[in-house]
Amino acid sequence: MLRVIFITFVTTLVIIVTSNIGSSEPPADFPDPKSHPLPSALAVWEVKEEVGDYFSEVKESPLGYLVWSEFPITVFLDLSASKPREQEWVEAVETAIAEWNDYIPLKEVDDRATADIIIARSRPPVNIQRNPETGQREFGRARTARTRYEFDLEDSRLIHRMFIDITPNQPKQRTLATAxxxxxxxxxxxxxxxxxxxxxxxxxxxxxPKISPRDVNTLRKIYEQPTRLGWKIEQ
Ligand SMILES: [Zn+2]
Incomplete structure (x- = not known):
């Protein structure tokens, strides 16, 4: 029961604040943080030491770094709020998925219920003033996108899901950059x-900007970190 309460608690906090929640200690039966094997494209990536990374800016979730450990990562495009020019939006988002797929395996799927990442063609809610990830607003005054996460248990594994909203109202190139x-x-x-x-x-x-060597250096460093996500809780 404690476990369920913890997850609900964290999810609510994630949506509303996210900062300063690192102090909530997971229950004792949660797995200790451990790293997962690197996905192959990241394993063979030659870190460009000369350009560095921005790993120091990356925050841990209450369960550790937000790494995926089962591949491909599945992505569902939610078009339920669709309006004209939907195809442009889809093409832009699929291009972004394909670009990241060079570094970490991603696959578009038709089943929302089992998808790891759900990308909705919808305006981010306007009643939340701050971006849950950083506490800052993004892309200047107009809010064009938002990403948030939730935790869950699946076959006693701690898992997460990502929910991305990307506004329908941008030119294709802007949608691509946002995605x-x-x-x-x-x-x-x-x-x-x-x-x-x-x-x-x-x-x-x-x-x-395209995905840069610094982006990939950072991504790889994240995937080297220990996390509770992806590991089973004790039975
Ligand atoms: Zn951002």
Whole structure:
């Protein structure tokens, strides 16, 4: 019972605040943080030491780094709020998925219920003032996207799911840049770069950066970290 309460508690906090929740200690039967094997594309990635990374900006969740451990990571595109120009949006998001797939296996699926990452073509809610990931607003004044996570138990494994909202009302290239950035969060880059050449730069820039070597260096470092996610709780 304690376990269920903990998960509900964390989920609620994640949606509303997310900062300063690292102090909530998981129950004793939760697994100790351990690292998972690197997905193969990251394992063979030659870290570009000369460009560095922004790992220091990446935050842990209450259960550890937000790494996926079963591949491919499944992605469902939720078009239930669809309106005109839907195809442009879909193409842009699928392009972003394909770009990240060079570094970590992602696969689009038709089943929302089992998907790891759900990307909805919808405006982020306006009643939440701050982005749950950082406490900051993104892309200047207009809120165009949001990513949040929830925890769950599946076959006694601690798992997470990511929920991304991307507004329908942008030109295709902007949607692509937004999707590239938010999927980066969905893959576990829970923080921002201060370099405008990185996809995870905190603000929108005119020439939307591609996934940079610094983005990939950071992603790899995250996947080397210990986490409670993906491991079984004691029975
Ligand atoms: Zn962001």
């Amino acid at each position: 590239r950035h938010e999927i980066g969060h969905g893959l576990g880059i829970w923080g921002h770069s201060e370099d405008k050449n990185d996809a995870l730069y905190y603000s929108h820039v005119r020439d939307s």
